[in-house]
Amino acid sequence: MARETWATRVGFILAAVGSAVGLGNIWRFPWVTAENGGSAFLLVYLVVVVAVGVPGLLGEFVIGRRAGRNPVGALRSLSGSRAWGVVGALSVVTGLALLSFYSVVGGWILRYFVDSVAGVVGSQPAYFADPGAHFGAIAFGPEAVGYHLAFLLLTAIIVLAGVRRGIEVGTMVMMPAVVLLLAALAVWASTRPGAGGGYAFLLRFDLDTVVRNLPSVLGPAAGQALFTLSVGAGTMITYASYLGEDRSLPFDATVIATLNTGVGVLAGLVVFPLLFSLGVDPGGIEAGEGALFVGLAGAFAQIPGGTLVAAGLFAVVTLAALSSSISMLEIPVSFVVDEFDVPRRRAVAGIFALVAVSGTVTALRPSIFGFVAGTLVDVLLTTGLIAFLLFVGWVLGREALAEYESGAGALARRVGPAWLLAAGGALPLFLSFSLLTSLGLQAQLGFWGTVAAAVAVAAAAFAGLRRPESMV
Numbered sequence: 001m002a003r004e005t006w007a008t009r010v011g012f013i014l015a016a017v018g019s020a021v022g023l024g025n026i027w028r029f030p031w032v033t034a035e036n037g038g039s040a041f042l043l044v045y046l047v048v049v050v051a052v053g054v055p056g057l058l059g060e061f062v063i064g065r066r067a068g069r070n071p072v073g074a075l076r077s078l079s080g081s082r083a084w085g086v087v088g089a090l091s092v093v094t095g096l097a098l099l100s101f102y103s104v105v106g107g108w109i110l111r112y113f114v115d116s117v118a119g120v121v122g123s124q125p126a127y128f129a130d131p132g133a134h135f136g137a138i139a140f141g142p143e144a145v146g147y148h149l150a151f152l153l154l155t156a157i158i159v160l161a162g163v164r165r166g167i168e169v170g171t172m173v174m175m176p177a178v179v180l181l182l183a184a185l186a187v188w189a190s191t192r193p194g195a196g197g198g199y200a201f202l203l204r205f206d207l208d209t210v211v212r213n214l215p216s217v218l219g220p221a222a223g224q225a226l227f228t229l230s231v232g233a234g235t236m237i238t239y240a241s242y243l244g245e246d247r248s249l250p251f252d253a254t255v256i257a258t259l260n261t262g263v264g265v266l267a268g269l270v271v272f273p274l275l276f277s278l279g280v281d282p283g284g285i286e287a288g289e290g291a292l293f294v295g296l297a298g299a300f301a302q303i304p305g306g307t308l309v310a311a312g313l314f315a316v317v318t319l320a321a322l323s324s325s326i327s328m329l330e331i332p333v334s335f336v337v338d339e340f341d342v343p344r345r346r347a348v349a350g351i352f353a354l355v356a357v358s359g360t361v362t363a364l365r366p367s368i369f370g371f372v373a374g375t376l377v378d379v380l381l382t383t384g385l386i387a388f389l390l391f392v393g394w395v396l397g398r399e400a401l402a403e404y405e406s407g408a409g410a411l412a413r414r415v416g417p418a419w420l421l422a423a424g425g426a427l428p429l430f431l432s433f434s435l436l437t438s439l440g441l442q443a444q445l446g447f448w449g450t451v452a453a454a455v456a457v458a459a460a461a462f463a464g465l466r467r468p469e470s471m472v
């Protein structure tokens with residue numbers, strides 16, 4: 001069967017934005033920003049998005065469009081080396097790992113949405129009374145498994161319908177809905193008394209904290225940038241592999257990164273004014289991101305019509321999460337379909353069964369959940385992106401530049417050589433540094449020790465690259 005392609009010009013962009021915009025923006029971004037020095041962190045994060053995220057996105061786009069294959073087949077066919085296929089298989093692992101925890105969080109959100117809707121028509125949702133205790137009671141256990149399966153099923157249904165009729169149509173409906181609902185919530189939040197405190201908290205410019213903590217802030221900033229842009233997993237290789245025509249990849253990458261950051265800021269403009277207007281102290285909520293929804297759910301309990309607003313908010317988050325989870329599922333699905341010539345239906349069913357089980361484990365064991373959602377995903381994404389960039393810089397080389405240039409405008413063409421140079425050198429080096437930080441080694445090695453170790457890691461990766469067969 002001929003491989004599918006996107007049906008429309010905006011289809012690819014919306015699908016990629018849909019992948020990028022997700023829990024990373026709404027659940028994590030406002031929190032990480034507020035915690036690390038407000039808008040001063042935002043500045044560092046933006047630099048990382050522009051300097052690492054966008055070039056990384058471009059690297060994946062170039063690989064995907066050039067090969068027209070899933071990450072495994074792409075790296076193998078473009079290099080002519082089986083060893084690179086094994087490196088590409090990392091993407092399949094990453095997709096499965098991501099989905100195993102994301103589907104559990106998606107399940108929580110789905111549950112809050114269902115409870116809110118039930119609350120609109122019936123009695124108050126259970127989470128109103130004691131949000132913290134309620135969340136603690138439902139987060140892990142048999143019910144969490146049930147909602148994880150429900151969320152995964154929704155994901156699978158969209159992916160089952162295919163690239164055009166499923167992913168493209170789905171994101172074309174979901175993305176505008178997310179932005180409109182979020183904007184409406186932001187406007188409404190601004191009318192709440194005391195909202196100003198929220199803006200001050202989010203947008204305060206605490207340069208001191210950032211400068212003092214710069215070495216340790218770089219790691220979280222890079223981790224957040226990769227996760228939120230869906231870079232390093234092979235998702236963007238997969239999506240770009242369905243590109244038929246010659247579009248400007250640099251233009252698309254810039255649009256995607258801009259929209260993604262915009263939605264993150266928009267989410268912050270909903271979350272913090274609301275928390276402040278309701279007297280919930282964001283600094284007082286323990287455990288960061290996970291508890292943010294506890295805070296919001298509690299806040300909604302205090303306002304008239306709160307259930308309705310809650311239903312709106314959780315609807316947004318459910319849609320945003322779904323448009324990301326489908327992109328995670330599509331990685332292993334495209335791999336199985338391309339490489340084993342299995343019908344999409346069977347591929348989706350098989351991988352659904354696999355993640356149903358792995359997600360059940362994370363939904364039952366908080367410690368496993370924490371490990372997968374934290375360290376494992378950070379390490380997989382960073383390692384993945386290092387591999388993709390080295391591949392672009394050293395294996396594809398000029399070929400990558402040609403692919404980058406095809407369809408690109410004059411300005412983008414001028415930046416091309418610098419992009420290729422960074423992909424082969426500075427970026428993998430920086431990412432090695434951030435990888436070591438994610439592994440918690442910066443505390444032991446100190447800043448300069450970590451830099452030295454990063455040079456060693458990058459050098460080792462480079463040595464393996466000269467003789468790819470020795471890497472596996």
Ligand code: PHE
Pocket residue numbers: 019020021022023024025098226227228229230231233235324325327328
């Ligand atoms: N970018 C998504 C989010 O912010 C998560 C994601 C990561 C999706 C990697 C696909 C691949 O929620």
